[in-house]
Amino acid sequence: MKYAVGIDIGGTKTALGLVDSSGMVLSKASLPTDLSLSPQDMVDRIAQTVLDLMAGKGLQQADLSGIGLGAPGPLDTRLGQIAEPPNLRSWWGFPVVEAFNRHFHVPIVLENDATAAALAEKWLGAAKGADHFVYITISTGIGAGIYSHGRLITGASGNAGDIGHVVIDPAGGTCTCGQRGCFEHIASGTAIAREASMLLQRPVTSKEAFELALSRQDARMEQLVSRVFHYIGVGSVMLINTFDPELLVIGGGVSQVGAPLFESVTGYIRQHALNPSGRSTPVVPALLQQDAGLIGAAALIHTKY
Template sequence: MSYAIGIDIGGTKTAIGLVNSEGQVLAKTSLPTDQTLLPSEMVDRIAEAVNGLLNDKGLQPSDLLGIGIGAPGPLNTKLGIIAEPPNMRGWWGFPVVAAFKKHFSSEIVFENDATAAALAEKWVGAAQAAEHFIYITVSTGIGAGIYSHGKLITGATGNAGDIGHMAIDPAAGTCVCGQQGCLEFVASGTAIARSASELLGRSITSKEAFDLAFSGQDGRMEEIVNRAFRYIGIGCVSLINTFDPELLVIGGGVSQVGAPMFDAVSDYIKRYALNPSGRDTQLVPAALQQDAGLIGAAALIHIPYSF
């Protein structure tokens, strides 16, 4: 049995897992991503947590095939740096691979977090039988991992699939990236919470917005939620028309609302995908959910040995 560490760095939390060659998470932990610390100090904490997992399992760093790291983009996988993720300004330009190499001599592989999650779904999740699929995460932000012709499509610097900043509705307002009406700005969990809070005049979460919408007690909230689902549908149709996938896998916190979102998005695809075969593109929930990122990061190491 071989082992790899998967590290999923997020704006608020970093998940760390020990994953074997069958995709099983043998041990995991998480740390707050403390953005008051220097990134190098945060890496020190992550490395300490990795060593703690290994010690608990009676393993040494030398027992690892390697360490996979997933992080939000923009990044540059060729240079091993986190470039300019909007929610991690303190990490801009940080050489994350070099920082981990100060702690570990194992192979280190670095990819966009959504790309890594797509690989996880291909390896042991909902896309095992697919050769052409797109994994979409709809959560605090929106991103995608693209798998086509039997391999990941990562782009020149590892940023392929940054669909959250695809303009959907320019009249909707200005995104954090400066563009008007990006998909993430209009349809993420953050967007739903923002619209609902502005409507009610008080701060509420996206979960509270969904609860109000589905209770049938607030038609205005239902309108906000349905509008977000339509925007997600628009994004999915754009992906279908561009990449011709056989399967779309949707994960992330917003996907947890289940049938209301999947039904609405499926209906939109059936109406508006250009190719008749595209209108029948299968839409399924992600199988791995909260562990997709760390399993995917570990898969960056395991996949060459598993397939």
């Protein structure tokens, strides 16, 4: 049996685990991504946790096929570096692969976290039978993994699929990137919570906003959620018109709202996708929700992507 380590580095937490070649997670852990630490110190902490997991399963480095790293973009996979992710400012320009190489003597592969999650869905999840699909994650931010003609499309530096910063509605306010109306700024979980809190004049989570809207307890939340669903439909049509996928897979925290989201997006696609075949593109929920990041990172090692 072959084993890989999957490490999913996020702005608030880092998930990691031991995954065998069948995709089974043998053991896992989660660490806060402590931005008060230097990136090297955080890598040291992650590496020690990996070694502890391996020891708990009686594994040595010789038992590993490699380590997969998923991280938010922008990054530079050619150089093995974190570039300039907005939620990891202290990591900008950090040579993350080199840092892990100080602890491990196995192959280490870095890819965008949404790209890795797409690979996980192809390997074990909702896109098993698809050769052309787009995985969309809608959570704190928005990103995509693109799988076309039987392979991942990663781009020159590993940043293909950074759809969170495609402009959807210029009237939607200024994004952290400086553009106005970016997809992420108007339709992510963060955006929903921000807008709901402004409307209700108190702290509101995206989960509460959805609950108020879908139970029809607050007309303002209904309007907000309807607008967000519309924006996700617009983004989905943009992806269909651009990549001609046979399938869209939506994951991330916002996807947990379930049928109302998928029905709304499917309805928008049926009306507005350019190609008649594109209008019938299935839109399905991701199957690998909780562990998608670390499984996807491990899939970078286990699969020939």
